[in-house]
Each structure stands twice: as C-alpha cells, then as structure tokens.
Amino acid sequence: MKLNIGCGTDYRAGFVNVDGSDTLNKVDKVIDISCEKLSAHFAEGSVEFILANDIIEHHFHWEAQDILRQFYSVLADGGSVEIRVPDTEYIIKSWRIPLKKKIVLLYGGQDIPQGSDEEMNSSRKQFPQYFCHKFGWTRETLSKALQDIGFRDVRTERAQTNFIAYAKK
Numbered sequence: 001m002k003l004n005i006g007c008g009t010d011y012r013a014g015f016v017n018v019d020g021s022d023t024l025n026k027v028d029k030v031i032d033i034s035c036e037k038l039s040a041h042f043a044e045g046s047v048e049f050i051l052a053n054d055i056i057e058h059h060f061h062w063e064a065q066d067i068l069r070q071f072y073s074v075l076a077d078g079g080s081v082e083i084r085v086p087d088t089e090y091i092i093k094s095w096r097i098p099l100k101k102k103i104v105l106l107y108g109g110q111d112i113p114q115g116s117d118e119e120m121n122s123s124r125k126q127f128p129q130y131f132c133h134k135f136g137w138t139r140e141t142l143s144k145a146l147q148d149i150g151f152r153d154v155r156t157e158r159a160q161t162n163f164i165a166y167a168k169k
Contacts, residue, residue: 001047003074005033006055009119015051016042020130021123034063038070047074053084054162056142057133058108064135065145072149075169081151087163088136097161105161108133139163 004010007017011026020032031041033055050071056064071081091097091105108131109124124131139156142165146154151167 001042002049003038003042003047003051005050005052005071006058008054008123009117010053012051021127023119023123023126025119033067033070034059038074042074044073045076048076048079050075050079050081052081056083057085057135057137058130059134061135065149068145069149072151072169077169080166080168081146083142083165083167084159084162085137085142085165086133087139087158087161089138090158090163091161094161106133106136137163139165 002015004012004015004017007015007019007024007027008021009024009026011017015028017026017028018031018033019027020030020034021027022030029041031038052071056067059067075081086105088106091102094102097105139158142163143154143156146165146167151169154165154167156163156165
C-alpha cells in the first residue's frame, strides 16, 4: 500500500489519497492527521511508501514530530517516505526571491486565493488552517528529526524553493 498524505488536488492513481478536507473531488480517505492517528486507519507496518508533499510544514513542530512518528509506525520494515517542505534556509538567504514571495513561501497562502485552481481556492476559504505554515524546516532539522525517530538512509535534495527528504524505516 502507498499513501499520498495531504493530497489536496494531487490525486495519484495507485495510492490511497488522504486529505483533511472533505470538499475536494478526489480523496480516498478524509483524515485530519493533526488530530487523528494514522494507525487508527492503517495497520502498523502495512504501508510500503508514504508521499507527504507540502503537508508537514502546516503543523507545529511538536505536531509534525508526532506525524513523522506515525509515518514510522505504519511503514513496513524497509518502507520509505518522501517528504517535501519549503526550504526555510534557502528562502531566507536567497536574494533572488522578493520579500512578498518569501512571506507566502514561509507562512503559506492561508486564506488568500492562489492561482486559478477553483477547487483548491474553495478548500482554502473553507479550511484556512490547512494552508498556514506553522514551522520552518531546514534540511538539517528535518534530517535530524527523521533520524531521531529511527529512520535510516536519510538524504535531502533541493527542489526549487523546497527540499525533499527521503528516508527508510
């Protein structure tokens, strides 16, 4: 089984697509991971792969650490996780990014419409809490958090203004 946690409108075939919003057209399971345990929906050790794009930063540090522990719990031995978050250090240090854009990248779009995706903008208005960034991760802090939980083979790579962390259980 593969999970796409916080899928939003990024529905992926072959995954169980999970989101906290029940207003999106394509979500397989509505789970608010900030207050519901993944293990209440998925057996421990039953998941091969977790994709978590643009979701971890929407939680306070202590909540995010609990979510990362939940990922570890439901992953099978040898299973892997891929997590994409804004690269706080890169965003702050970049002289190429205008201040107005840095603010959105660091704090999230919140309840402000972004682009032309009406489904996402509707969800943004109804659930603004899902669009606020509550912690700024660096490659070093996320790597350490994953290693402290027990993940191994942790590596990161920059992806524009984000970075992606890869790790195995």
